[in-house]
Amino acid sequence: MRPSILLSLIVPTLLSARALAAPDLLPAEPWRVVRPDEAAMRVETIQLERPVGGQSSAVKLTVLRATDPFYHLQIAKEIPQPIAEATRLRFSFYARSRTENPMRAIVEKAEPPYTPAVEIRPTLTPEWRLYTMTGISRAYPARGLGVRFQVGHKEGEIEVAAVRLEDLGPDPVMMNARAAIQPDAVDQRIRQNRTASLKIVVRDASGNPIKNASVSVRQTRHAFLFGSNIFGLNTSDTSQTQRLYQQRFKDLLNFATLPFYWGSFEPQEGQKAYDRLETMARWCRDNGLMTKGHPLIWHEVYPRWAPAEPDAAIPLLKGRVYDIITHFKGLIPYWDVLNEANNAPDYAQTGTGAWIKRDGAARVVATALRWAREASAGANNVLLYNDFNTGQANVQLLTELQTMKSLPDAIGIQSHMHGGTWPLEEVWATVERFAVFKRPIHFTEATIVSGPRPAGPGSPWVTTPEGERAQADYVERFYSILFSHPAVEAITWWDFSDLNAWQQAPAGFLRKDMSPKPAYDRLMALIKGNWWTKAEATTGATGSCTIRAFQGTHEVTVTDGRGRKATIAVEVPLKRKTATVSVTLR
Template sequence: MVKYKKSTRRKVMLERRRVLELFEKEKDALQAKTQEGIEKNRKGKFTLRLTDKTGKPLANTAVKLCQKTHEFRFGANLFMLDELETPEKNQAYKQHFTGLFNMATLPFYWDSLEPEKGHPRFAKDSPRVYRRPAPDLCIEFCEKHGIEPREHALAYEQFFPKWLYGADTETTKAALETRYAEIAARYADKIPTIEVTNEMLWEKGRTAFYDDADYVAWCFKMAEKYFPQNELAVNDATDMAWGMRPRTCSAYYSYIEAAILKGARIDAVGMQFHMFHPREREYEATRPYYDPDALYAHMDLFARFGKPLQVTEITVPSYSWEKEDEELQADILEYLYSIWFSHPAVEQIVYWNLVDGYAHVWDPDPEVIAASQGNMTQGENYYHGGLLRFDLSKKPAYERLDTLINKAWHTEGEFNTDADGCLSLRAFYGNYDLTVLKENGQKGEITFSKKGENCFALVL
């Protein structure tokens, strides 16, 4: 970590804070827009009617409502589940994860899930692979804590196993279908969102099939066969999703459109948001991405498909653990999350690495990868893009998201029924605990859904 004199540090931070220029250019107008969008798109009117067993309305009865979780999905990847050095760190990881998120991205990278052909690592007792906890372990954690799992990524060609490198198209298709069938048999009823393809614009692939013009369409048609009840998502890199001019052209938009025209059933559009830029280039490199108008324009563009949008992989760097750097990371994330949460098409926002010091390192040597833990100069560790520090203490970014998700975007309070025993209010969509503050304090659970009728009757 670079150390500066106090005066130099102040100058450096003033320079860094320039990245907020476009967010703060018309700050009041942006705040009004995001608040209006959140109020309109994330809240609804709900009616609760209380009666006794004879059908008599319970007038002027106090009811306590407390939101437990959002219908909207806030998540992160779960790649470090039981992967840390000590039981204490593993426990802290789980506590911090469940304290903030109701969705988890699970690693289904083919190269590490099936490094040996015919021997997939599904079970909890499978051989360990760093940053790749076994799916069964992840599912168990999610089910225990009421977290929705998300699959990543079914046909991500850059992470095909070595035993498939150089294979012809028919061999690759056959292997993919076997993979689809095995994963579907074990997890289709447990994982609602299946991310089918990811990052389709690499120059060179591992197999001949990657260069096939029908790759995306074929992968989705095969996914529809094996995952008929699941949400099938496409996903691609930051510059593909947010970096091209949204009003004129987008390679990502074009290949989605082409696949749909070929009969592919694509249910959701994933949009990565990794700010992997060196500190000295941060200002110029992030201008297209830290621009509210551009962000809304890109979301509007992909919303034309009539499919929900998912912000799938988010990294916003702090570059260090210095107070000012961490506060800036929190400020940026507050703007971004408010914008994304306000847009009607967005249904998921998924941060990437929860903890600093355990990010991806592009090196095939396991010893190099193991040595990278806590080394903040190696690989993606450089960016300090986590919400927790290496010691699992909370960064301001974690605290800021906690304030947004669990406090600002949260409904809780005591309310009274009217003369007809009815209670009407606007509240965030999600699951609620309900307590009637009389008649032995009867308790229950209700779900306020954007897709539901949201009229509830409770008989005491």
């Protein structure tokens, strides 16, 4: 779970003459060793036998001792000038390694939380190759953006030459996104994509139209899924804090994510938390909440008892997928089947990570989805692949799955913003990037904090009045933009309250005492206010009337001048543009 990145191209390629004309932002100053340790890495400038990329010298990095994490060995430069919002950057370099070392080349924020703008992780070859990547940068002050080469994966030699970071100017995709996020455009799309023309026809028992009948339409549920993880649910806790948590959750939302992390679900082999999760799932069902299990397969929160070897882990993972989906069939219809495969090779010490590193992310994701589909036989389950990577790596993974005819039923996009909010243009552009796969998009883990990150380790991360106002303002626009896009079908918040929130961050809609923050009230005004059908109408001469209704479940009540009355439930599904319902008064 890390901040998203925005990439559009990552391929070894040749630079055109036009590309070379773009301004190079890299200073001529020497590369800086971030953590000097001559016993672990030696850095020197060498002369080449022949020019590479127009240069006769290269930087040689000799890794004498691998480090964990690998980024403890790196060289860096900071960009001396400020970078404008939505600037398209092209990062290019030549590299080789006679020892075929892996490397991480990255353009990122120069200080914590090190938000990436461009990133690639090649395994280098003994021959020189040119790597070119483009990405979109956020706004940065002078020396606020840095270029790094991180090399601590294994011992060996790496040579890097002709490094360039080019300013290609404002990104046209982001310029289009800027127009798309304007409030008028958002409101127009919400009306177009989230409402339907609902025609109510009223007749008597003989089939004759009833004129001047009063029609009242009240929404009772959204078809769109507005959710949060519900990890704080404890049905046996009768405290005021827990009561408020439960009440405020179901008052606002209709979708809940339940925790199935393997290491906590089965801390000892065979000791599975079925009872606890079943109690949570039944409470959700009884209180009108759709449910999702998260995650079935992940390289983190891996049980200590589970094997690290792929061949030993795979049968256990398959059994876990089959057992859990089968056990909760009919109770939990949504599943994050596999989580963050793009990042798994960094966790090769676990069986899942080692499997993905060995066989490749696409093959593993396809296998896991096949297991989940087989286990879901007879159930109307929705199976997701979930990732924080919003750039080229995830696009490539999904493209491979598409080629294999193994796309998930829905695409899960994480949007944790502990280090700062995404530009709203980036939110729109991210949806557009993944909408091309023609699968519903779920924003699965959305976080916007309501207080600044603490200055030092050990300091509490607290909510502040200013942070709460900023959180509410961003939440309103973020949800509106996503709700307006026809590809998005769910938004899940992470976490519902500040109490025990991930990273102990003030990430909730509620404070630790369960009092609502402005973001809760602002979202309530949208979900159960602006985006909630409450309509009155009167039938005409044909015994009918038409209203605009948000997609979801509605209660339609009809009365006439003779005191006859009828109430029926009407479902307007997602994507439906028109609907007709007949009501008979007897």
